[in-house]
Amino acid sequence: MDRILFGDNQFFGVNHVSDEKSRAQMMKFKEEKTILRTLDIAIDEGVNTFMCTTHDRIGNICDLIRQNPEQYKNFKIYPCMPYAHKYANAVTELGIVGTLKEYVPGNFFGSLFKGGIAFVSKDYMSMMELLIDAEMKMFKGINTPVIFIQNVLTDLLMGLGMKEVLKSYHEYIIKKHNAEPAYITMNMPMLLDMLESVGIKNPIICSSINVDGFRMSGGKALYEHTLKTREVRAIAMQVLSGGATPVKQAIEYVCTLPNVESILFGASSRGNIHETVSLIRQFDAQKQLS
């Protein structure tokens, strides 16, 4: 994985510390070309990986990228699935079964239902595989070497103790999509325990890691201990804790932690992108010297 990954929250009005800012961002990034222009700025700064949700609009971005193969030949996307609000809103409106009927492709779910109650374990896993394939369709022809499950789903499966589902996801991503399976979570130490318990070693886990301990469930000390003593390829997100900590101090913290392979950040302006990228490079260089 690259050291620096560019995120997409700012493009779709996802802001964890201000609803107002999130609406302003939605207005700013109304047009796909504005998003692409910002991605181009990140590429200019040497950031070639875009980690993004399988939001409908990402499909349009992928179209634009496919239209310019030469320009984006080194560009990679790390898809994060699913876009949970799409499903959550659907569940509020249609219920769980209604949502599955709406989103599981083809006739699969209908026939499953008509077939009656005799479900076998494999059917549910096939359903998951179909949903993954459906979400991956938009990335056809684009390099997607790492594929993530979004935190709300990872953490839901974890809370429900569904480790076999995580394992099936893991195996399917490797087998069918020839990519590295990865996980976003708000509970990194707990997830690492669960993944190891089903034989998944040294997994890629993206979680909030920041100097303030914001959204580090179980505590900052436990995260630091986990990073120091366990085998994990960590990606730090929310390194700026949503915008509250001074940038320099925030970046210095994550750059000095062991086992943080990559840092994920999102920004809207050239100035902010440049500042974050430069600081990461600066602290990384200092670390190498020492």
Next chain:
Amino acid sequence: MTRVALIGAGKMGISHLAILGAHPDVKVVGVADTSKIVTDVLEKYGQFECFADYKKMLDKTNPEAVFVAAPTKFHGSIVKELLQKGIHVFVEKPFCLNVNEGAELVQLAKLKGTVNQVGYHNKFIGTFEEAKKLISSGALGDIQHFVGEAYGPVVVRKKAETWRSKPEEGGGCLLDYASHVIDLLNYLVAPINKVHGALLKSIYSGNVEDAVYALLETDNKLSGVLSVNWSDETYRKMSTTVTVIGDKGKIIVDATEMKIYFKEANCPAPYTKGWNVKHINDFAEEVAFYLRGEEYSAQVDYFIKAIEGKVPNNKNTFETAWLTDSVIEKIKNNKN
């Protein structure tokens, strides 16, 4: 270890189940749901013991506490049965469809001395908590007016009908969305006891309202406006905002941000004269397991702690949720 069961494994039920599943002081003893596909998956992959009939589950698993997340129309009868058995109850919002039924449950819970809580999770959000402290301390002076709003993209086009589109089953924007705002206003400002007129508008839904607009009055005569619409796709998810203006200042608070304006310099520290902006990360308290927001874990944890006797049973009680139900009824009775 508190032995907990769940009745109703829909969206909220499964969310509670995951939080309970990860809670170190909880043992989930059973899950009841009428959907075979849901119980099948929970049983097969989650190792939960599942039941189609909740009565059978109660008999067999003998839980100390039950989370009720079945459709609202079933709350009354299920909760009554649980209370009669002396079981602690956490029930999803809104509390009951009928205020008489709710009043009976409030009394019964008192009589039985069972811990009772309703899922109005906003009260566990740091920004709203801080707003509560400031408003209660009189920081805004004499309150003049308040506005409670919630918008979101639940029904943005005509669609197939579910229980959420049936008013008799607890569907509609008033019960689903506006209840949160009313409950929050009751908590932050003062209990609402009059509705001076309300509009319940259907936009895309055939049988239920998609928007609620009402003029409100609290028991200490403060005036307010309620504006709620779940058919607004300019919002990515539900967004709830309360604005309160007083003679010393004004507060605008939502789940992520609190903006407070003070007219004078003699305001509570660390705030200063003029606008002050605080964010959720200034207030959010760490939780042991995070699923969809600290508040969902915090409310479950609070309920479990109340059962263990570690905290008082005074947050989101049946009684305060019943007050919210009674405002909902007043809005229905005063619709134009």
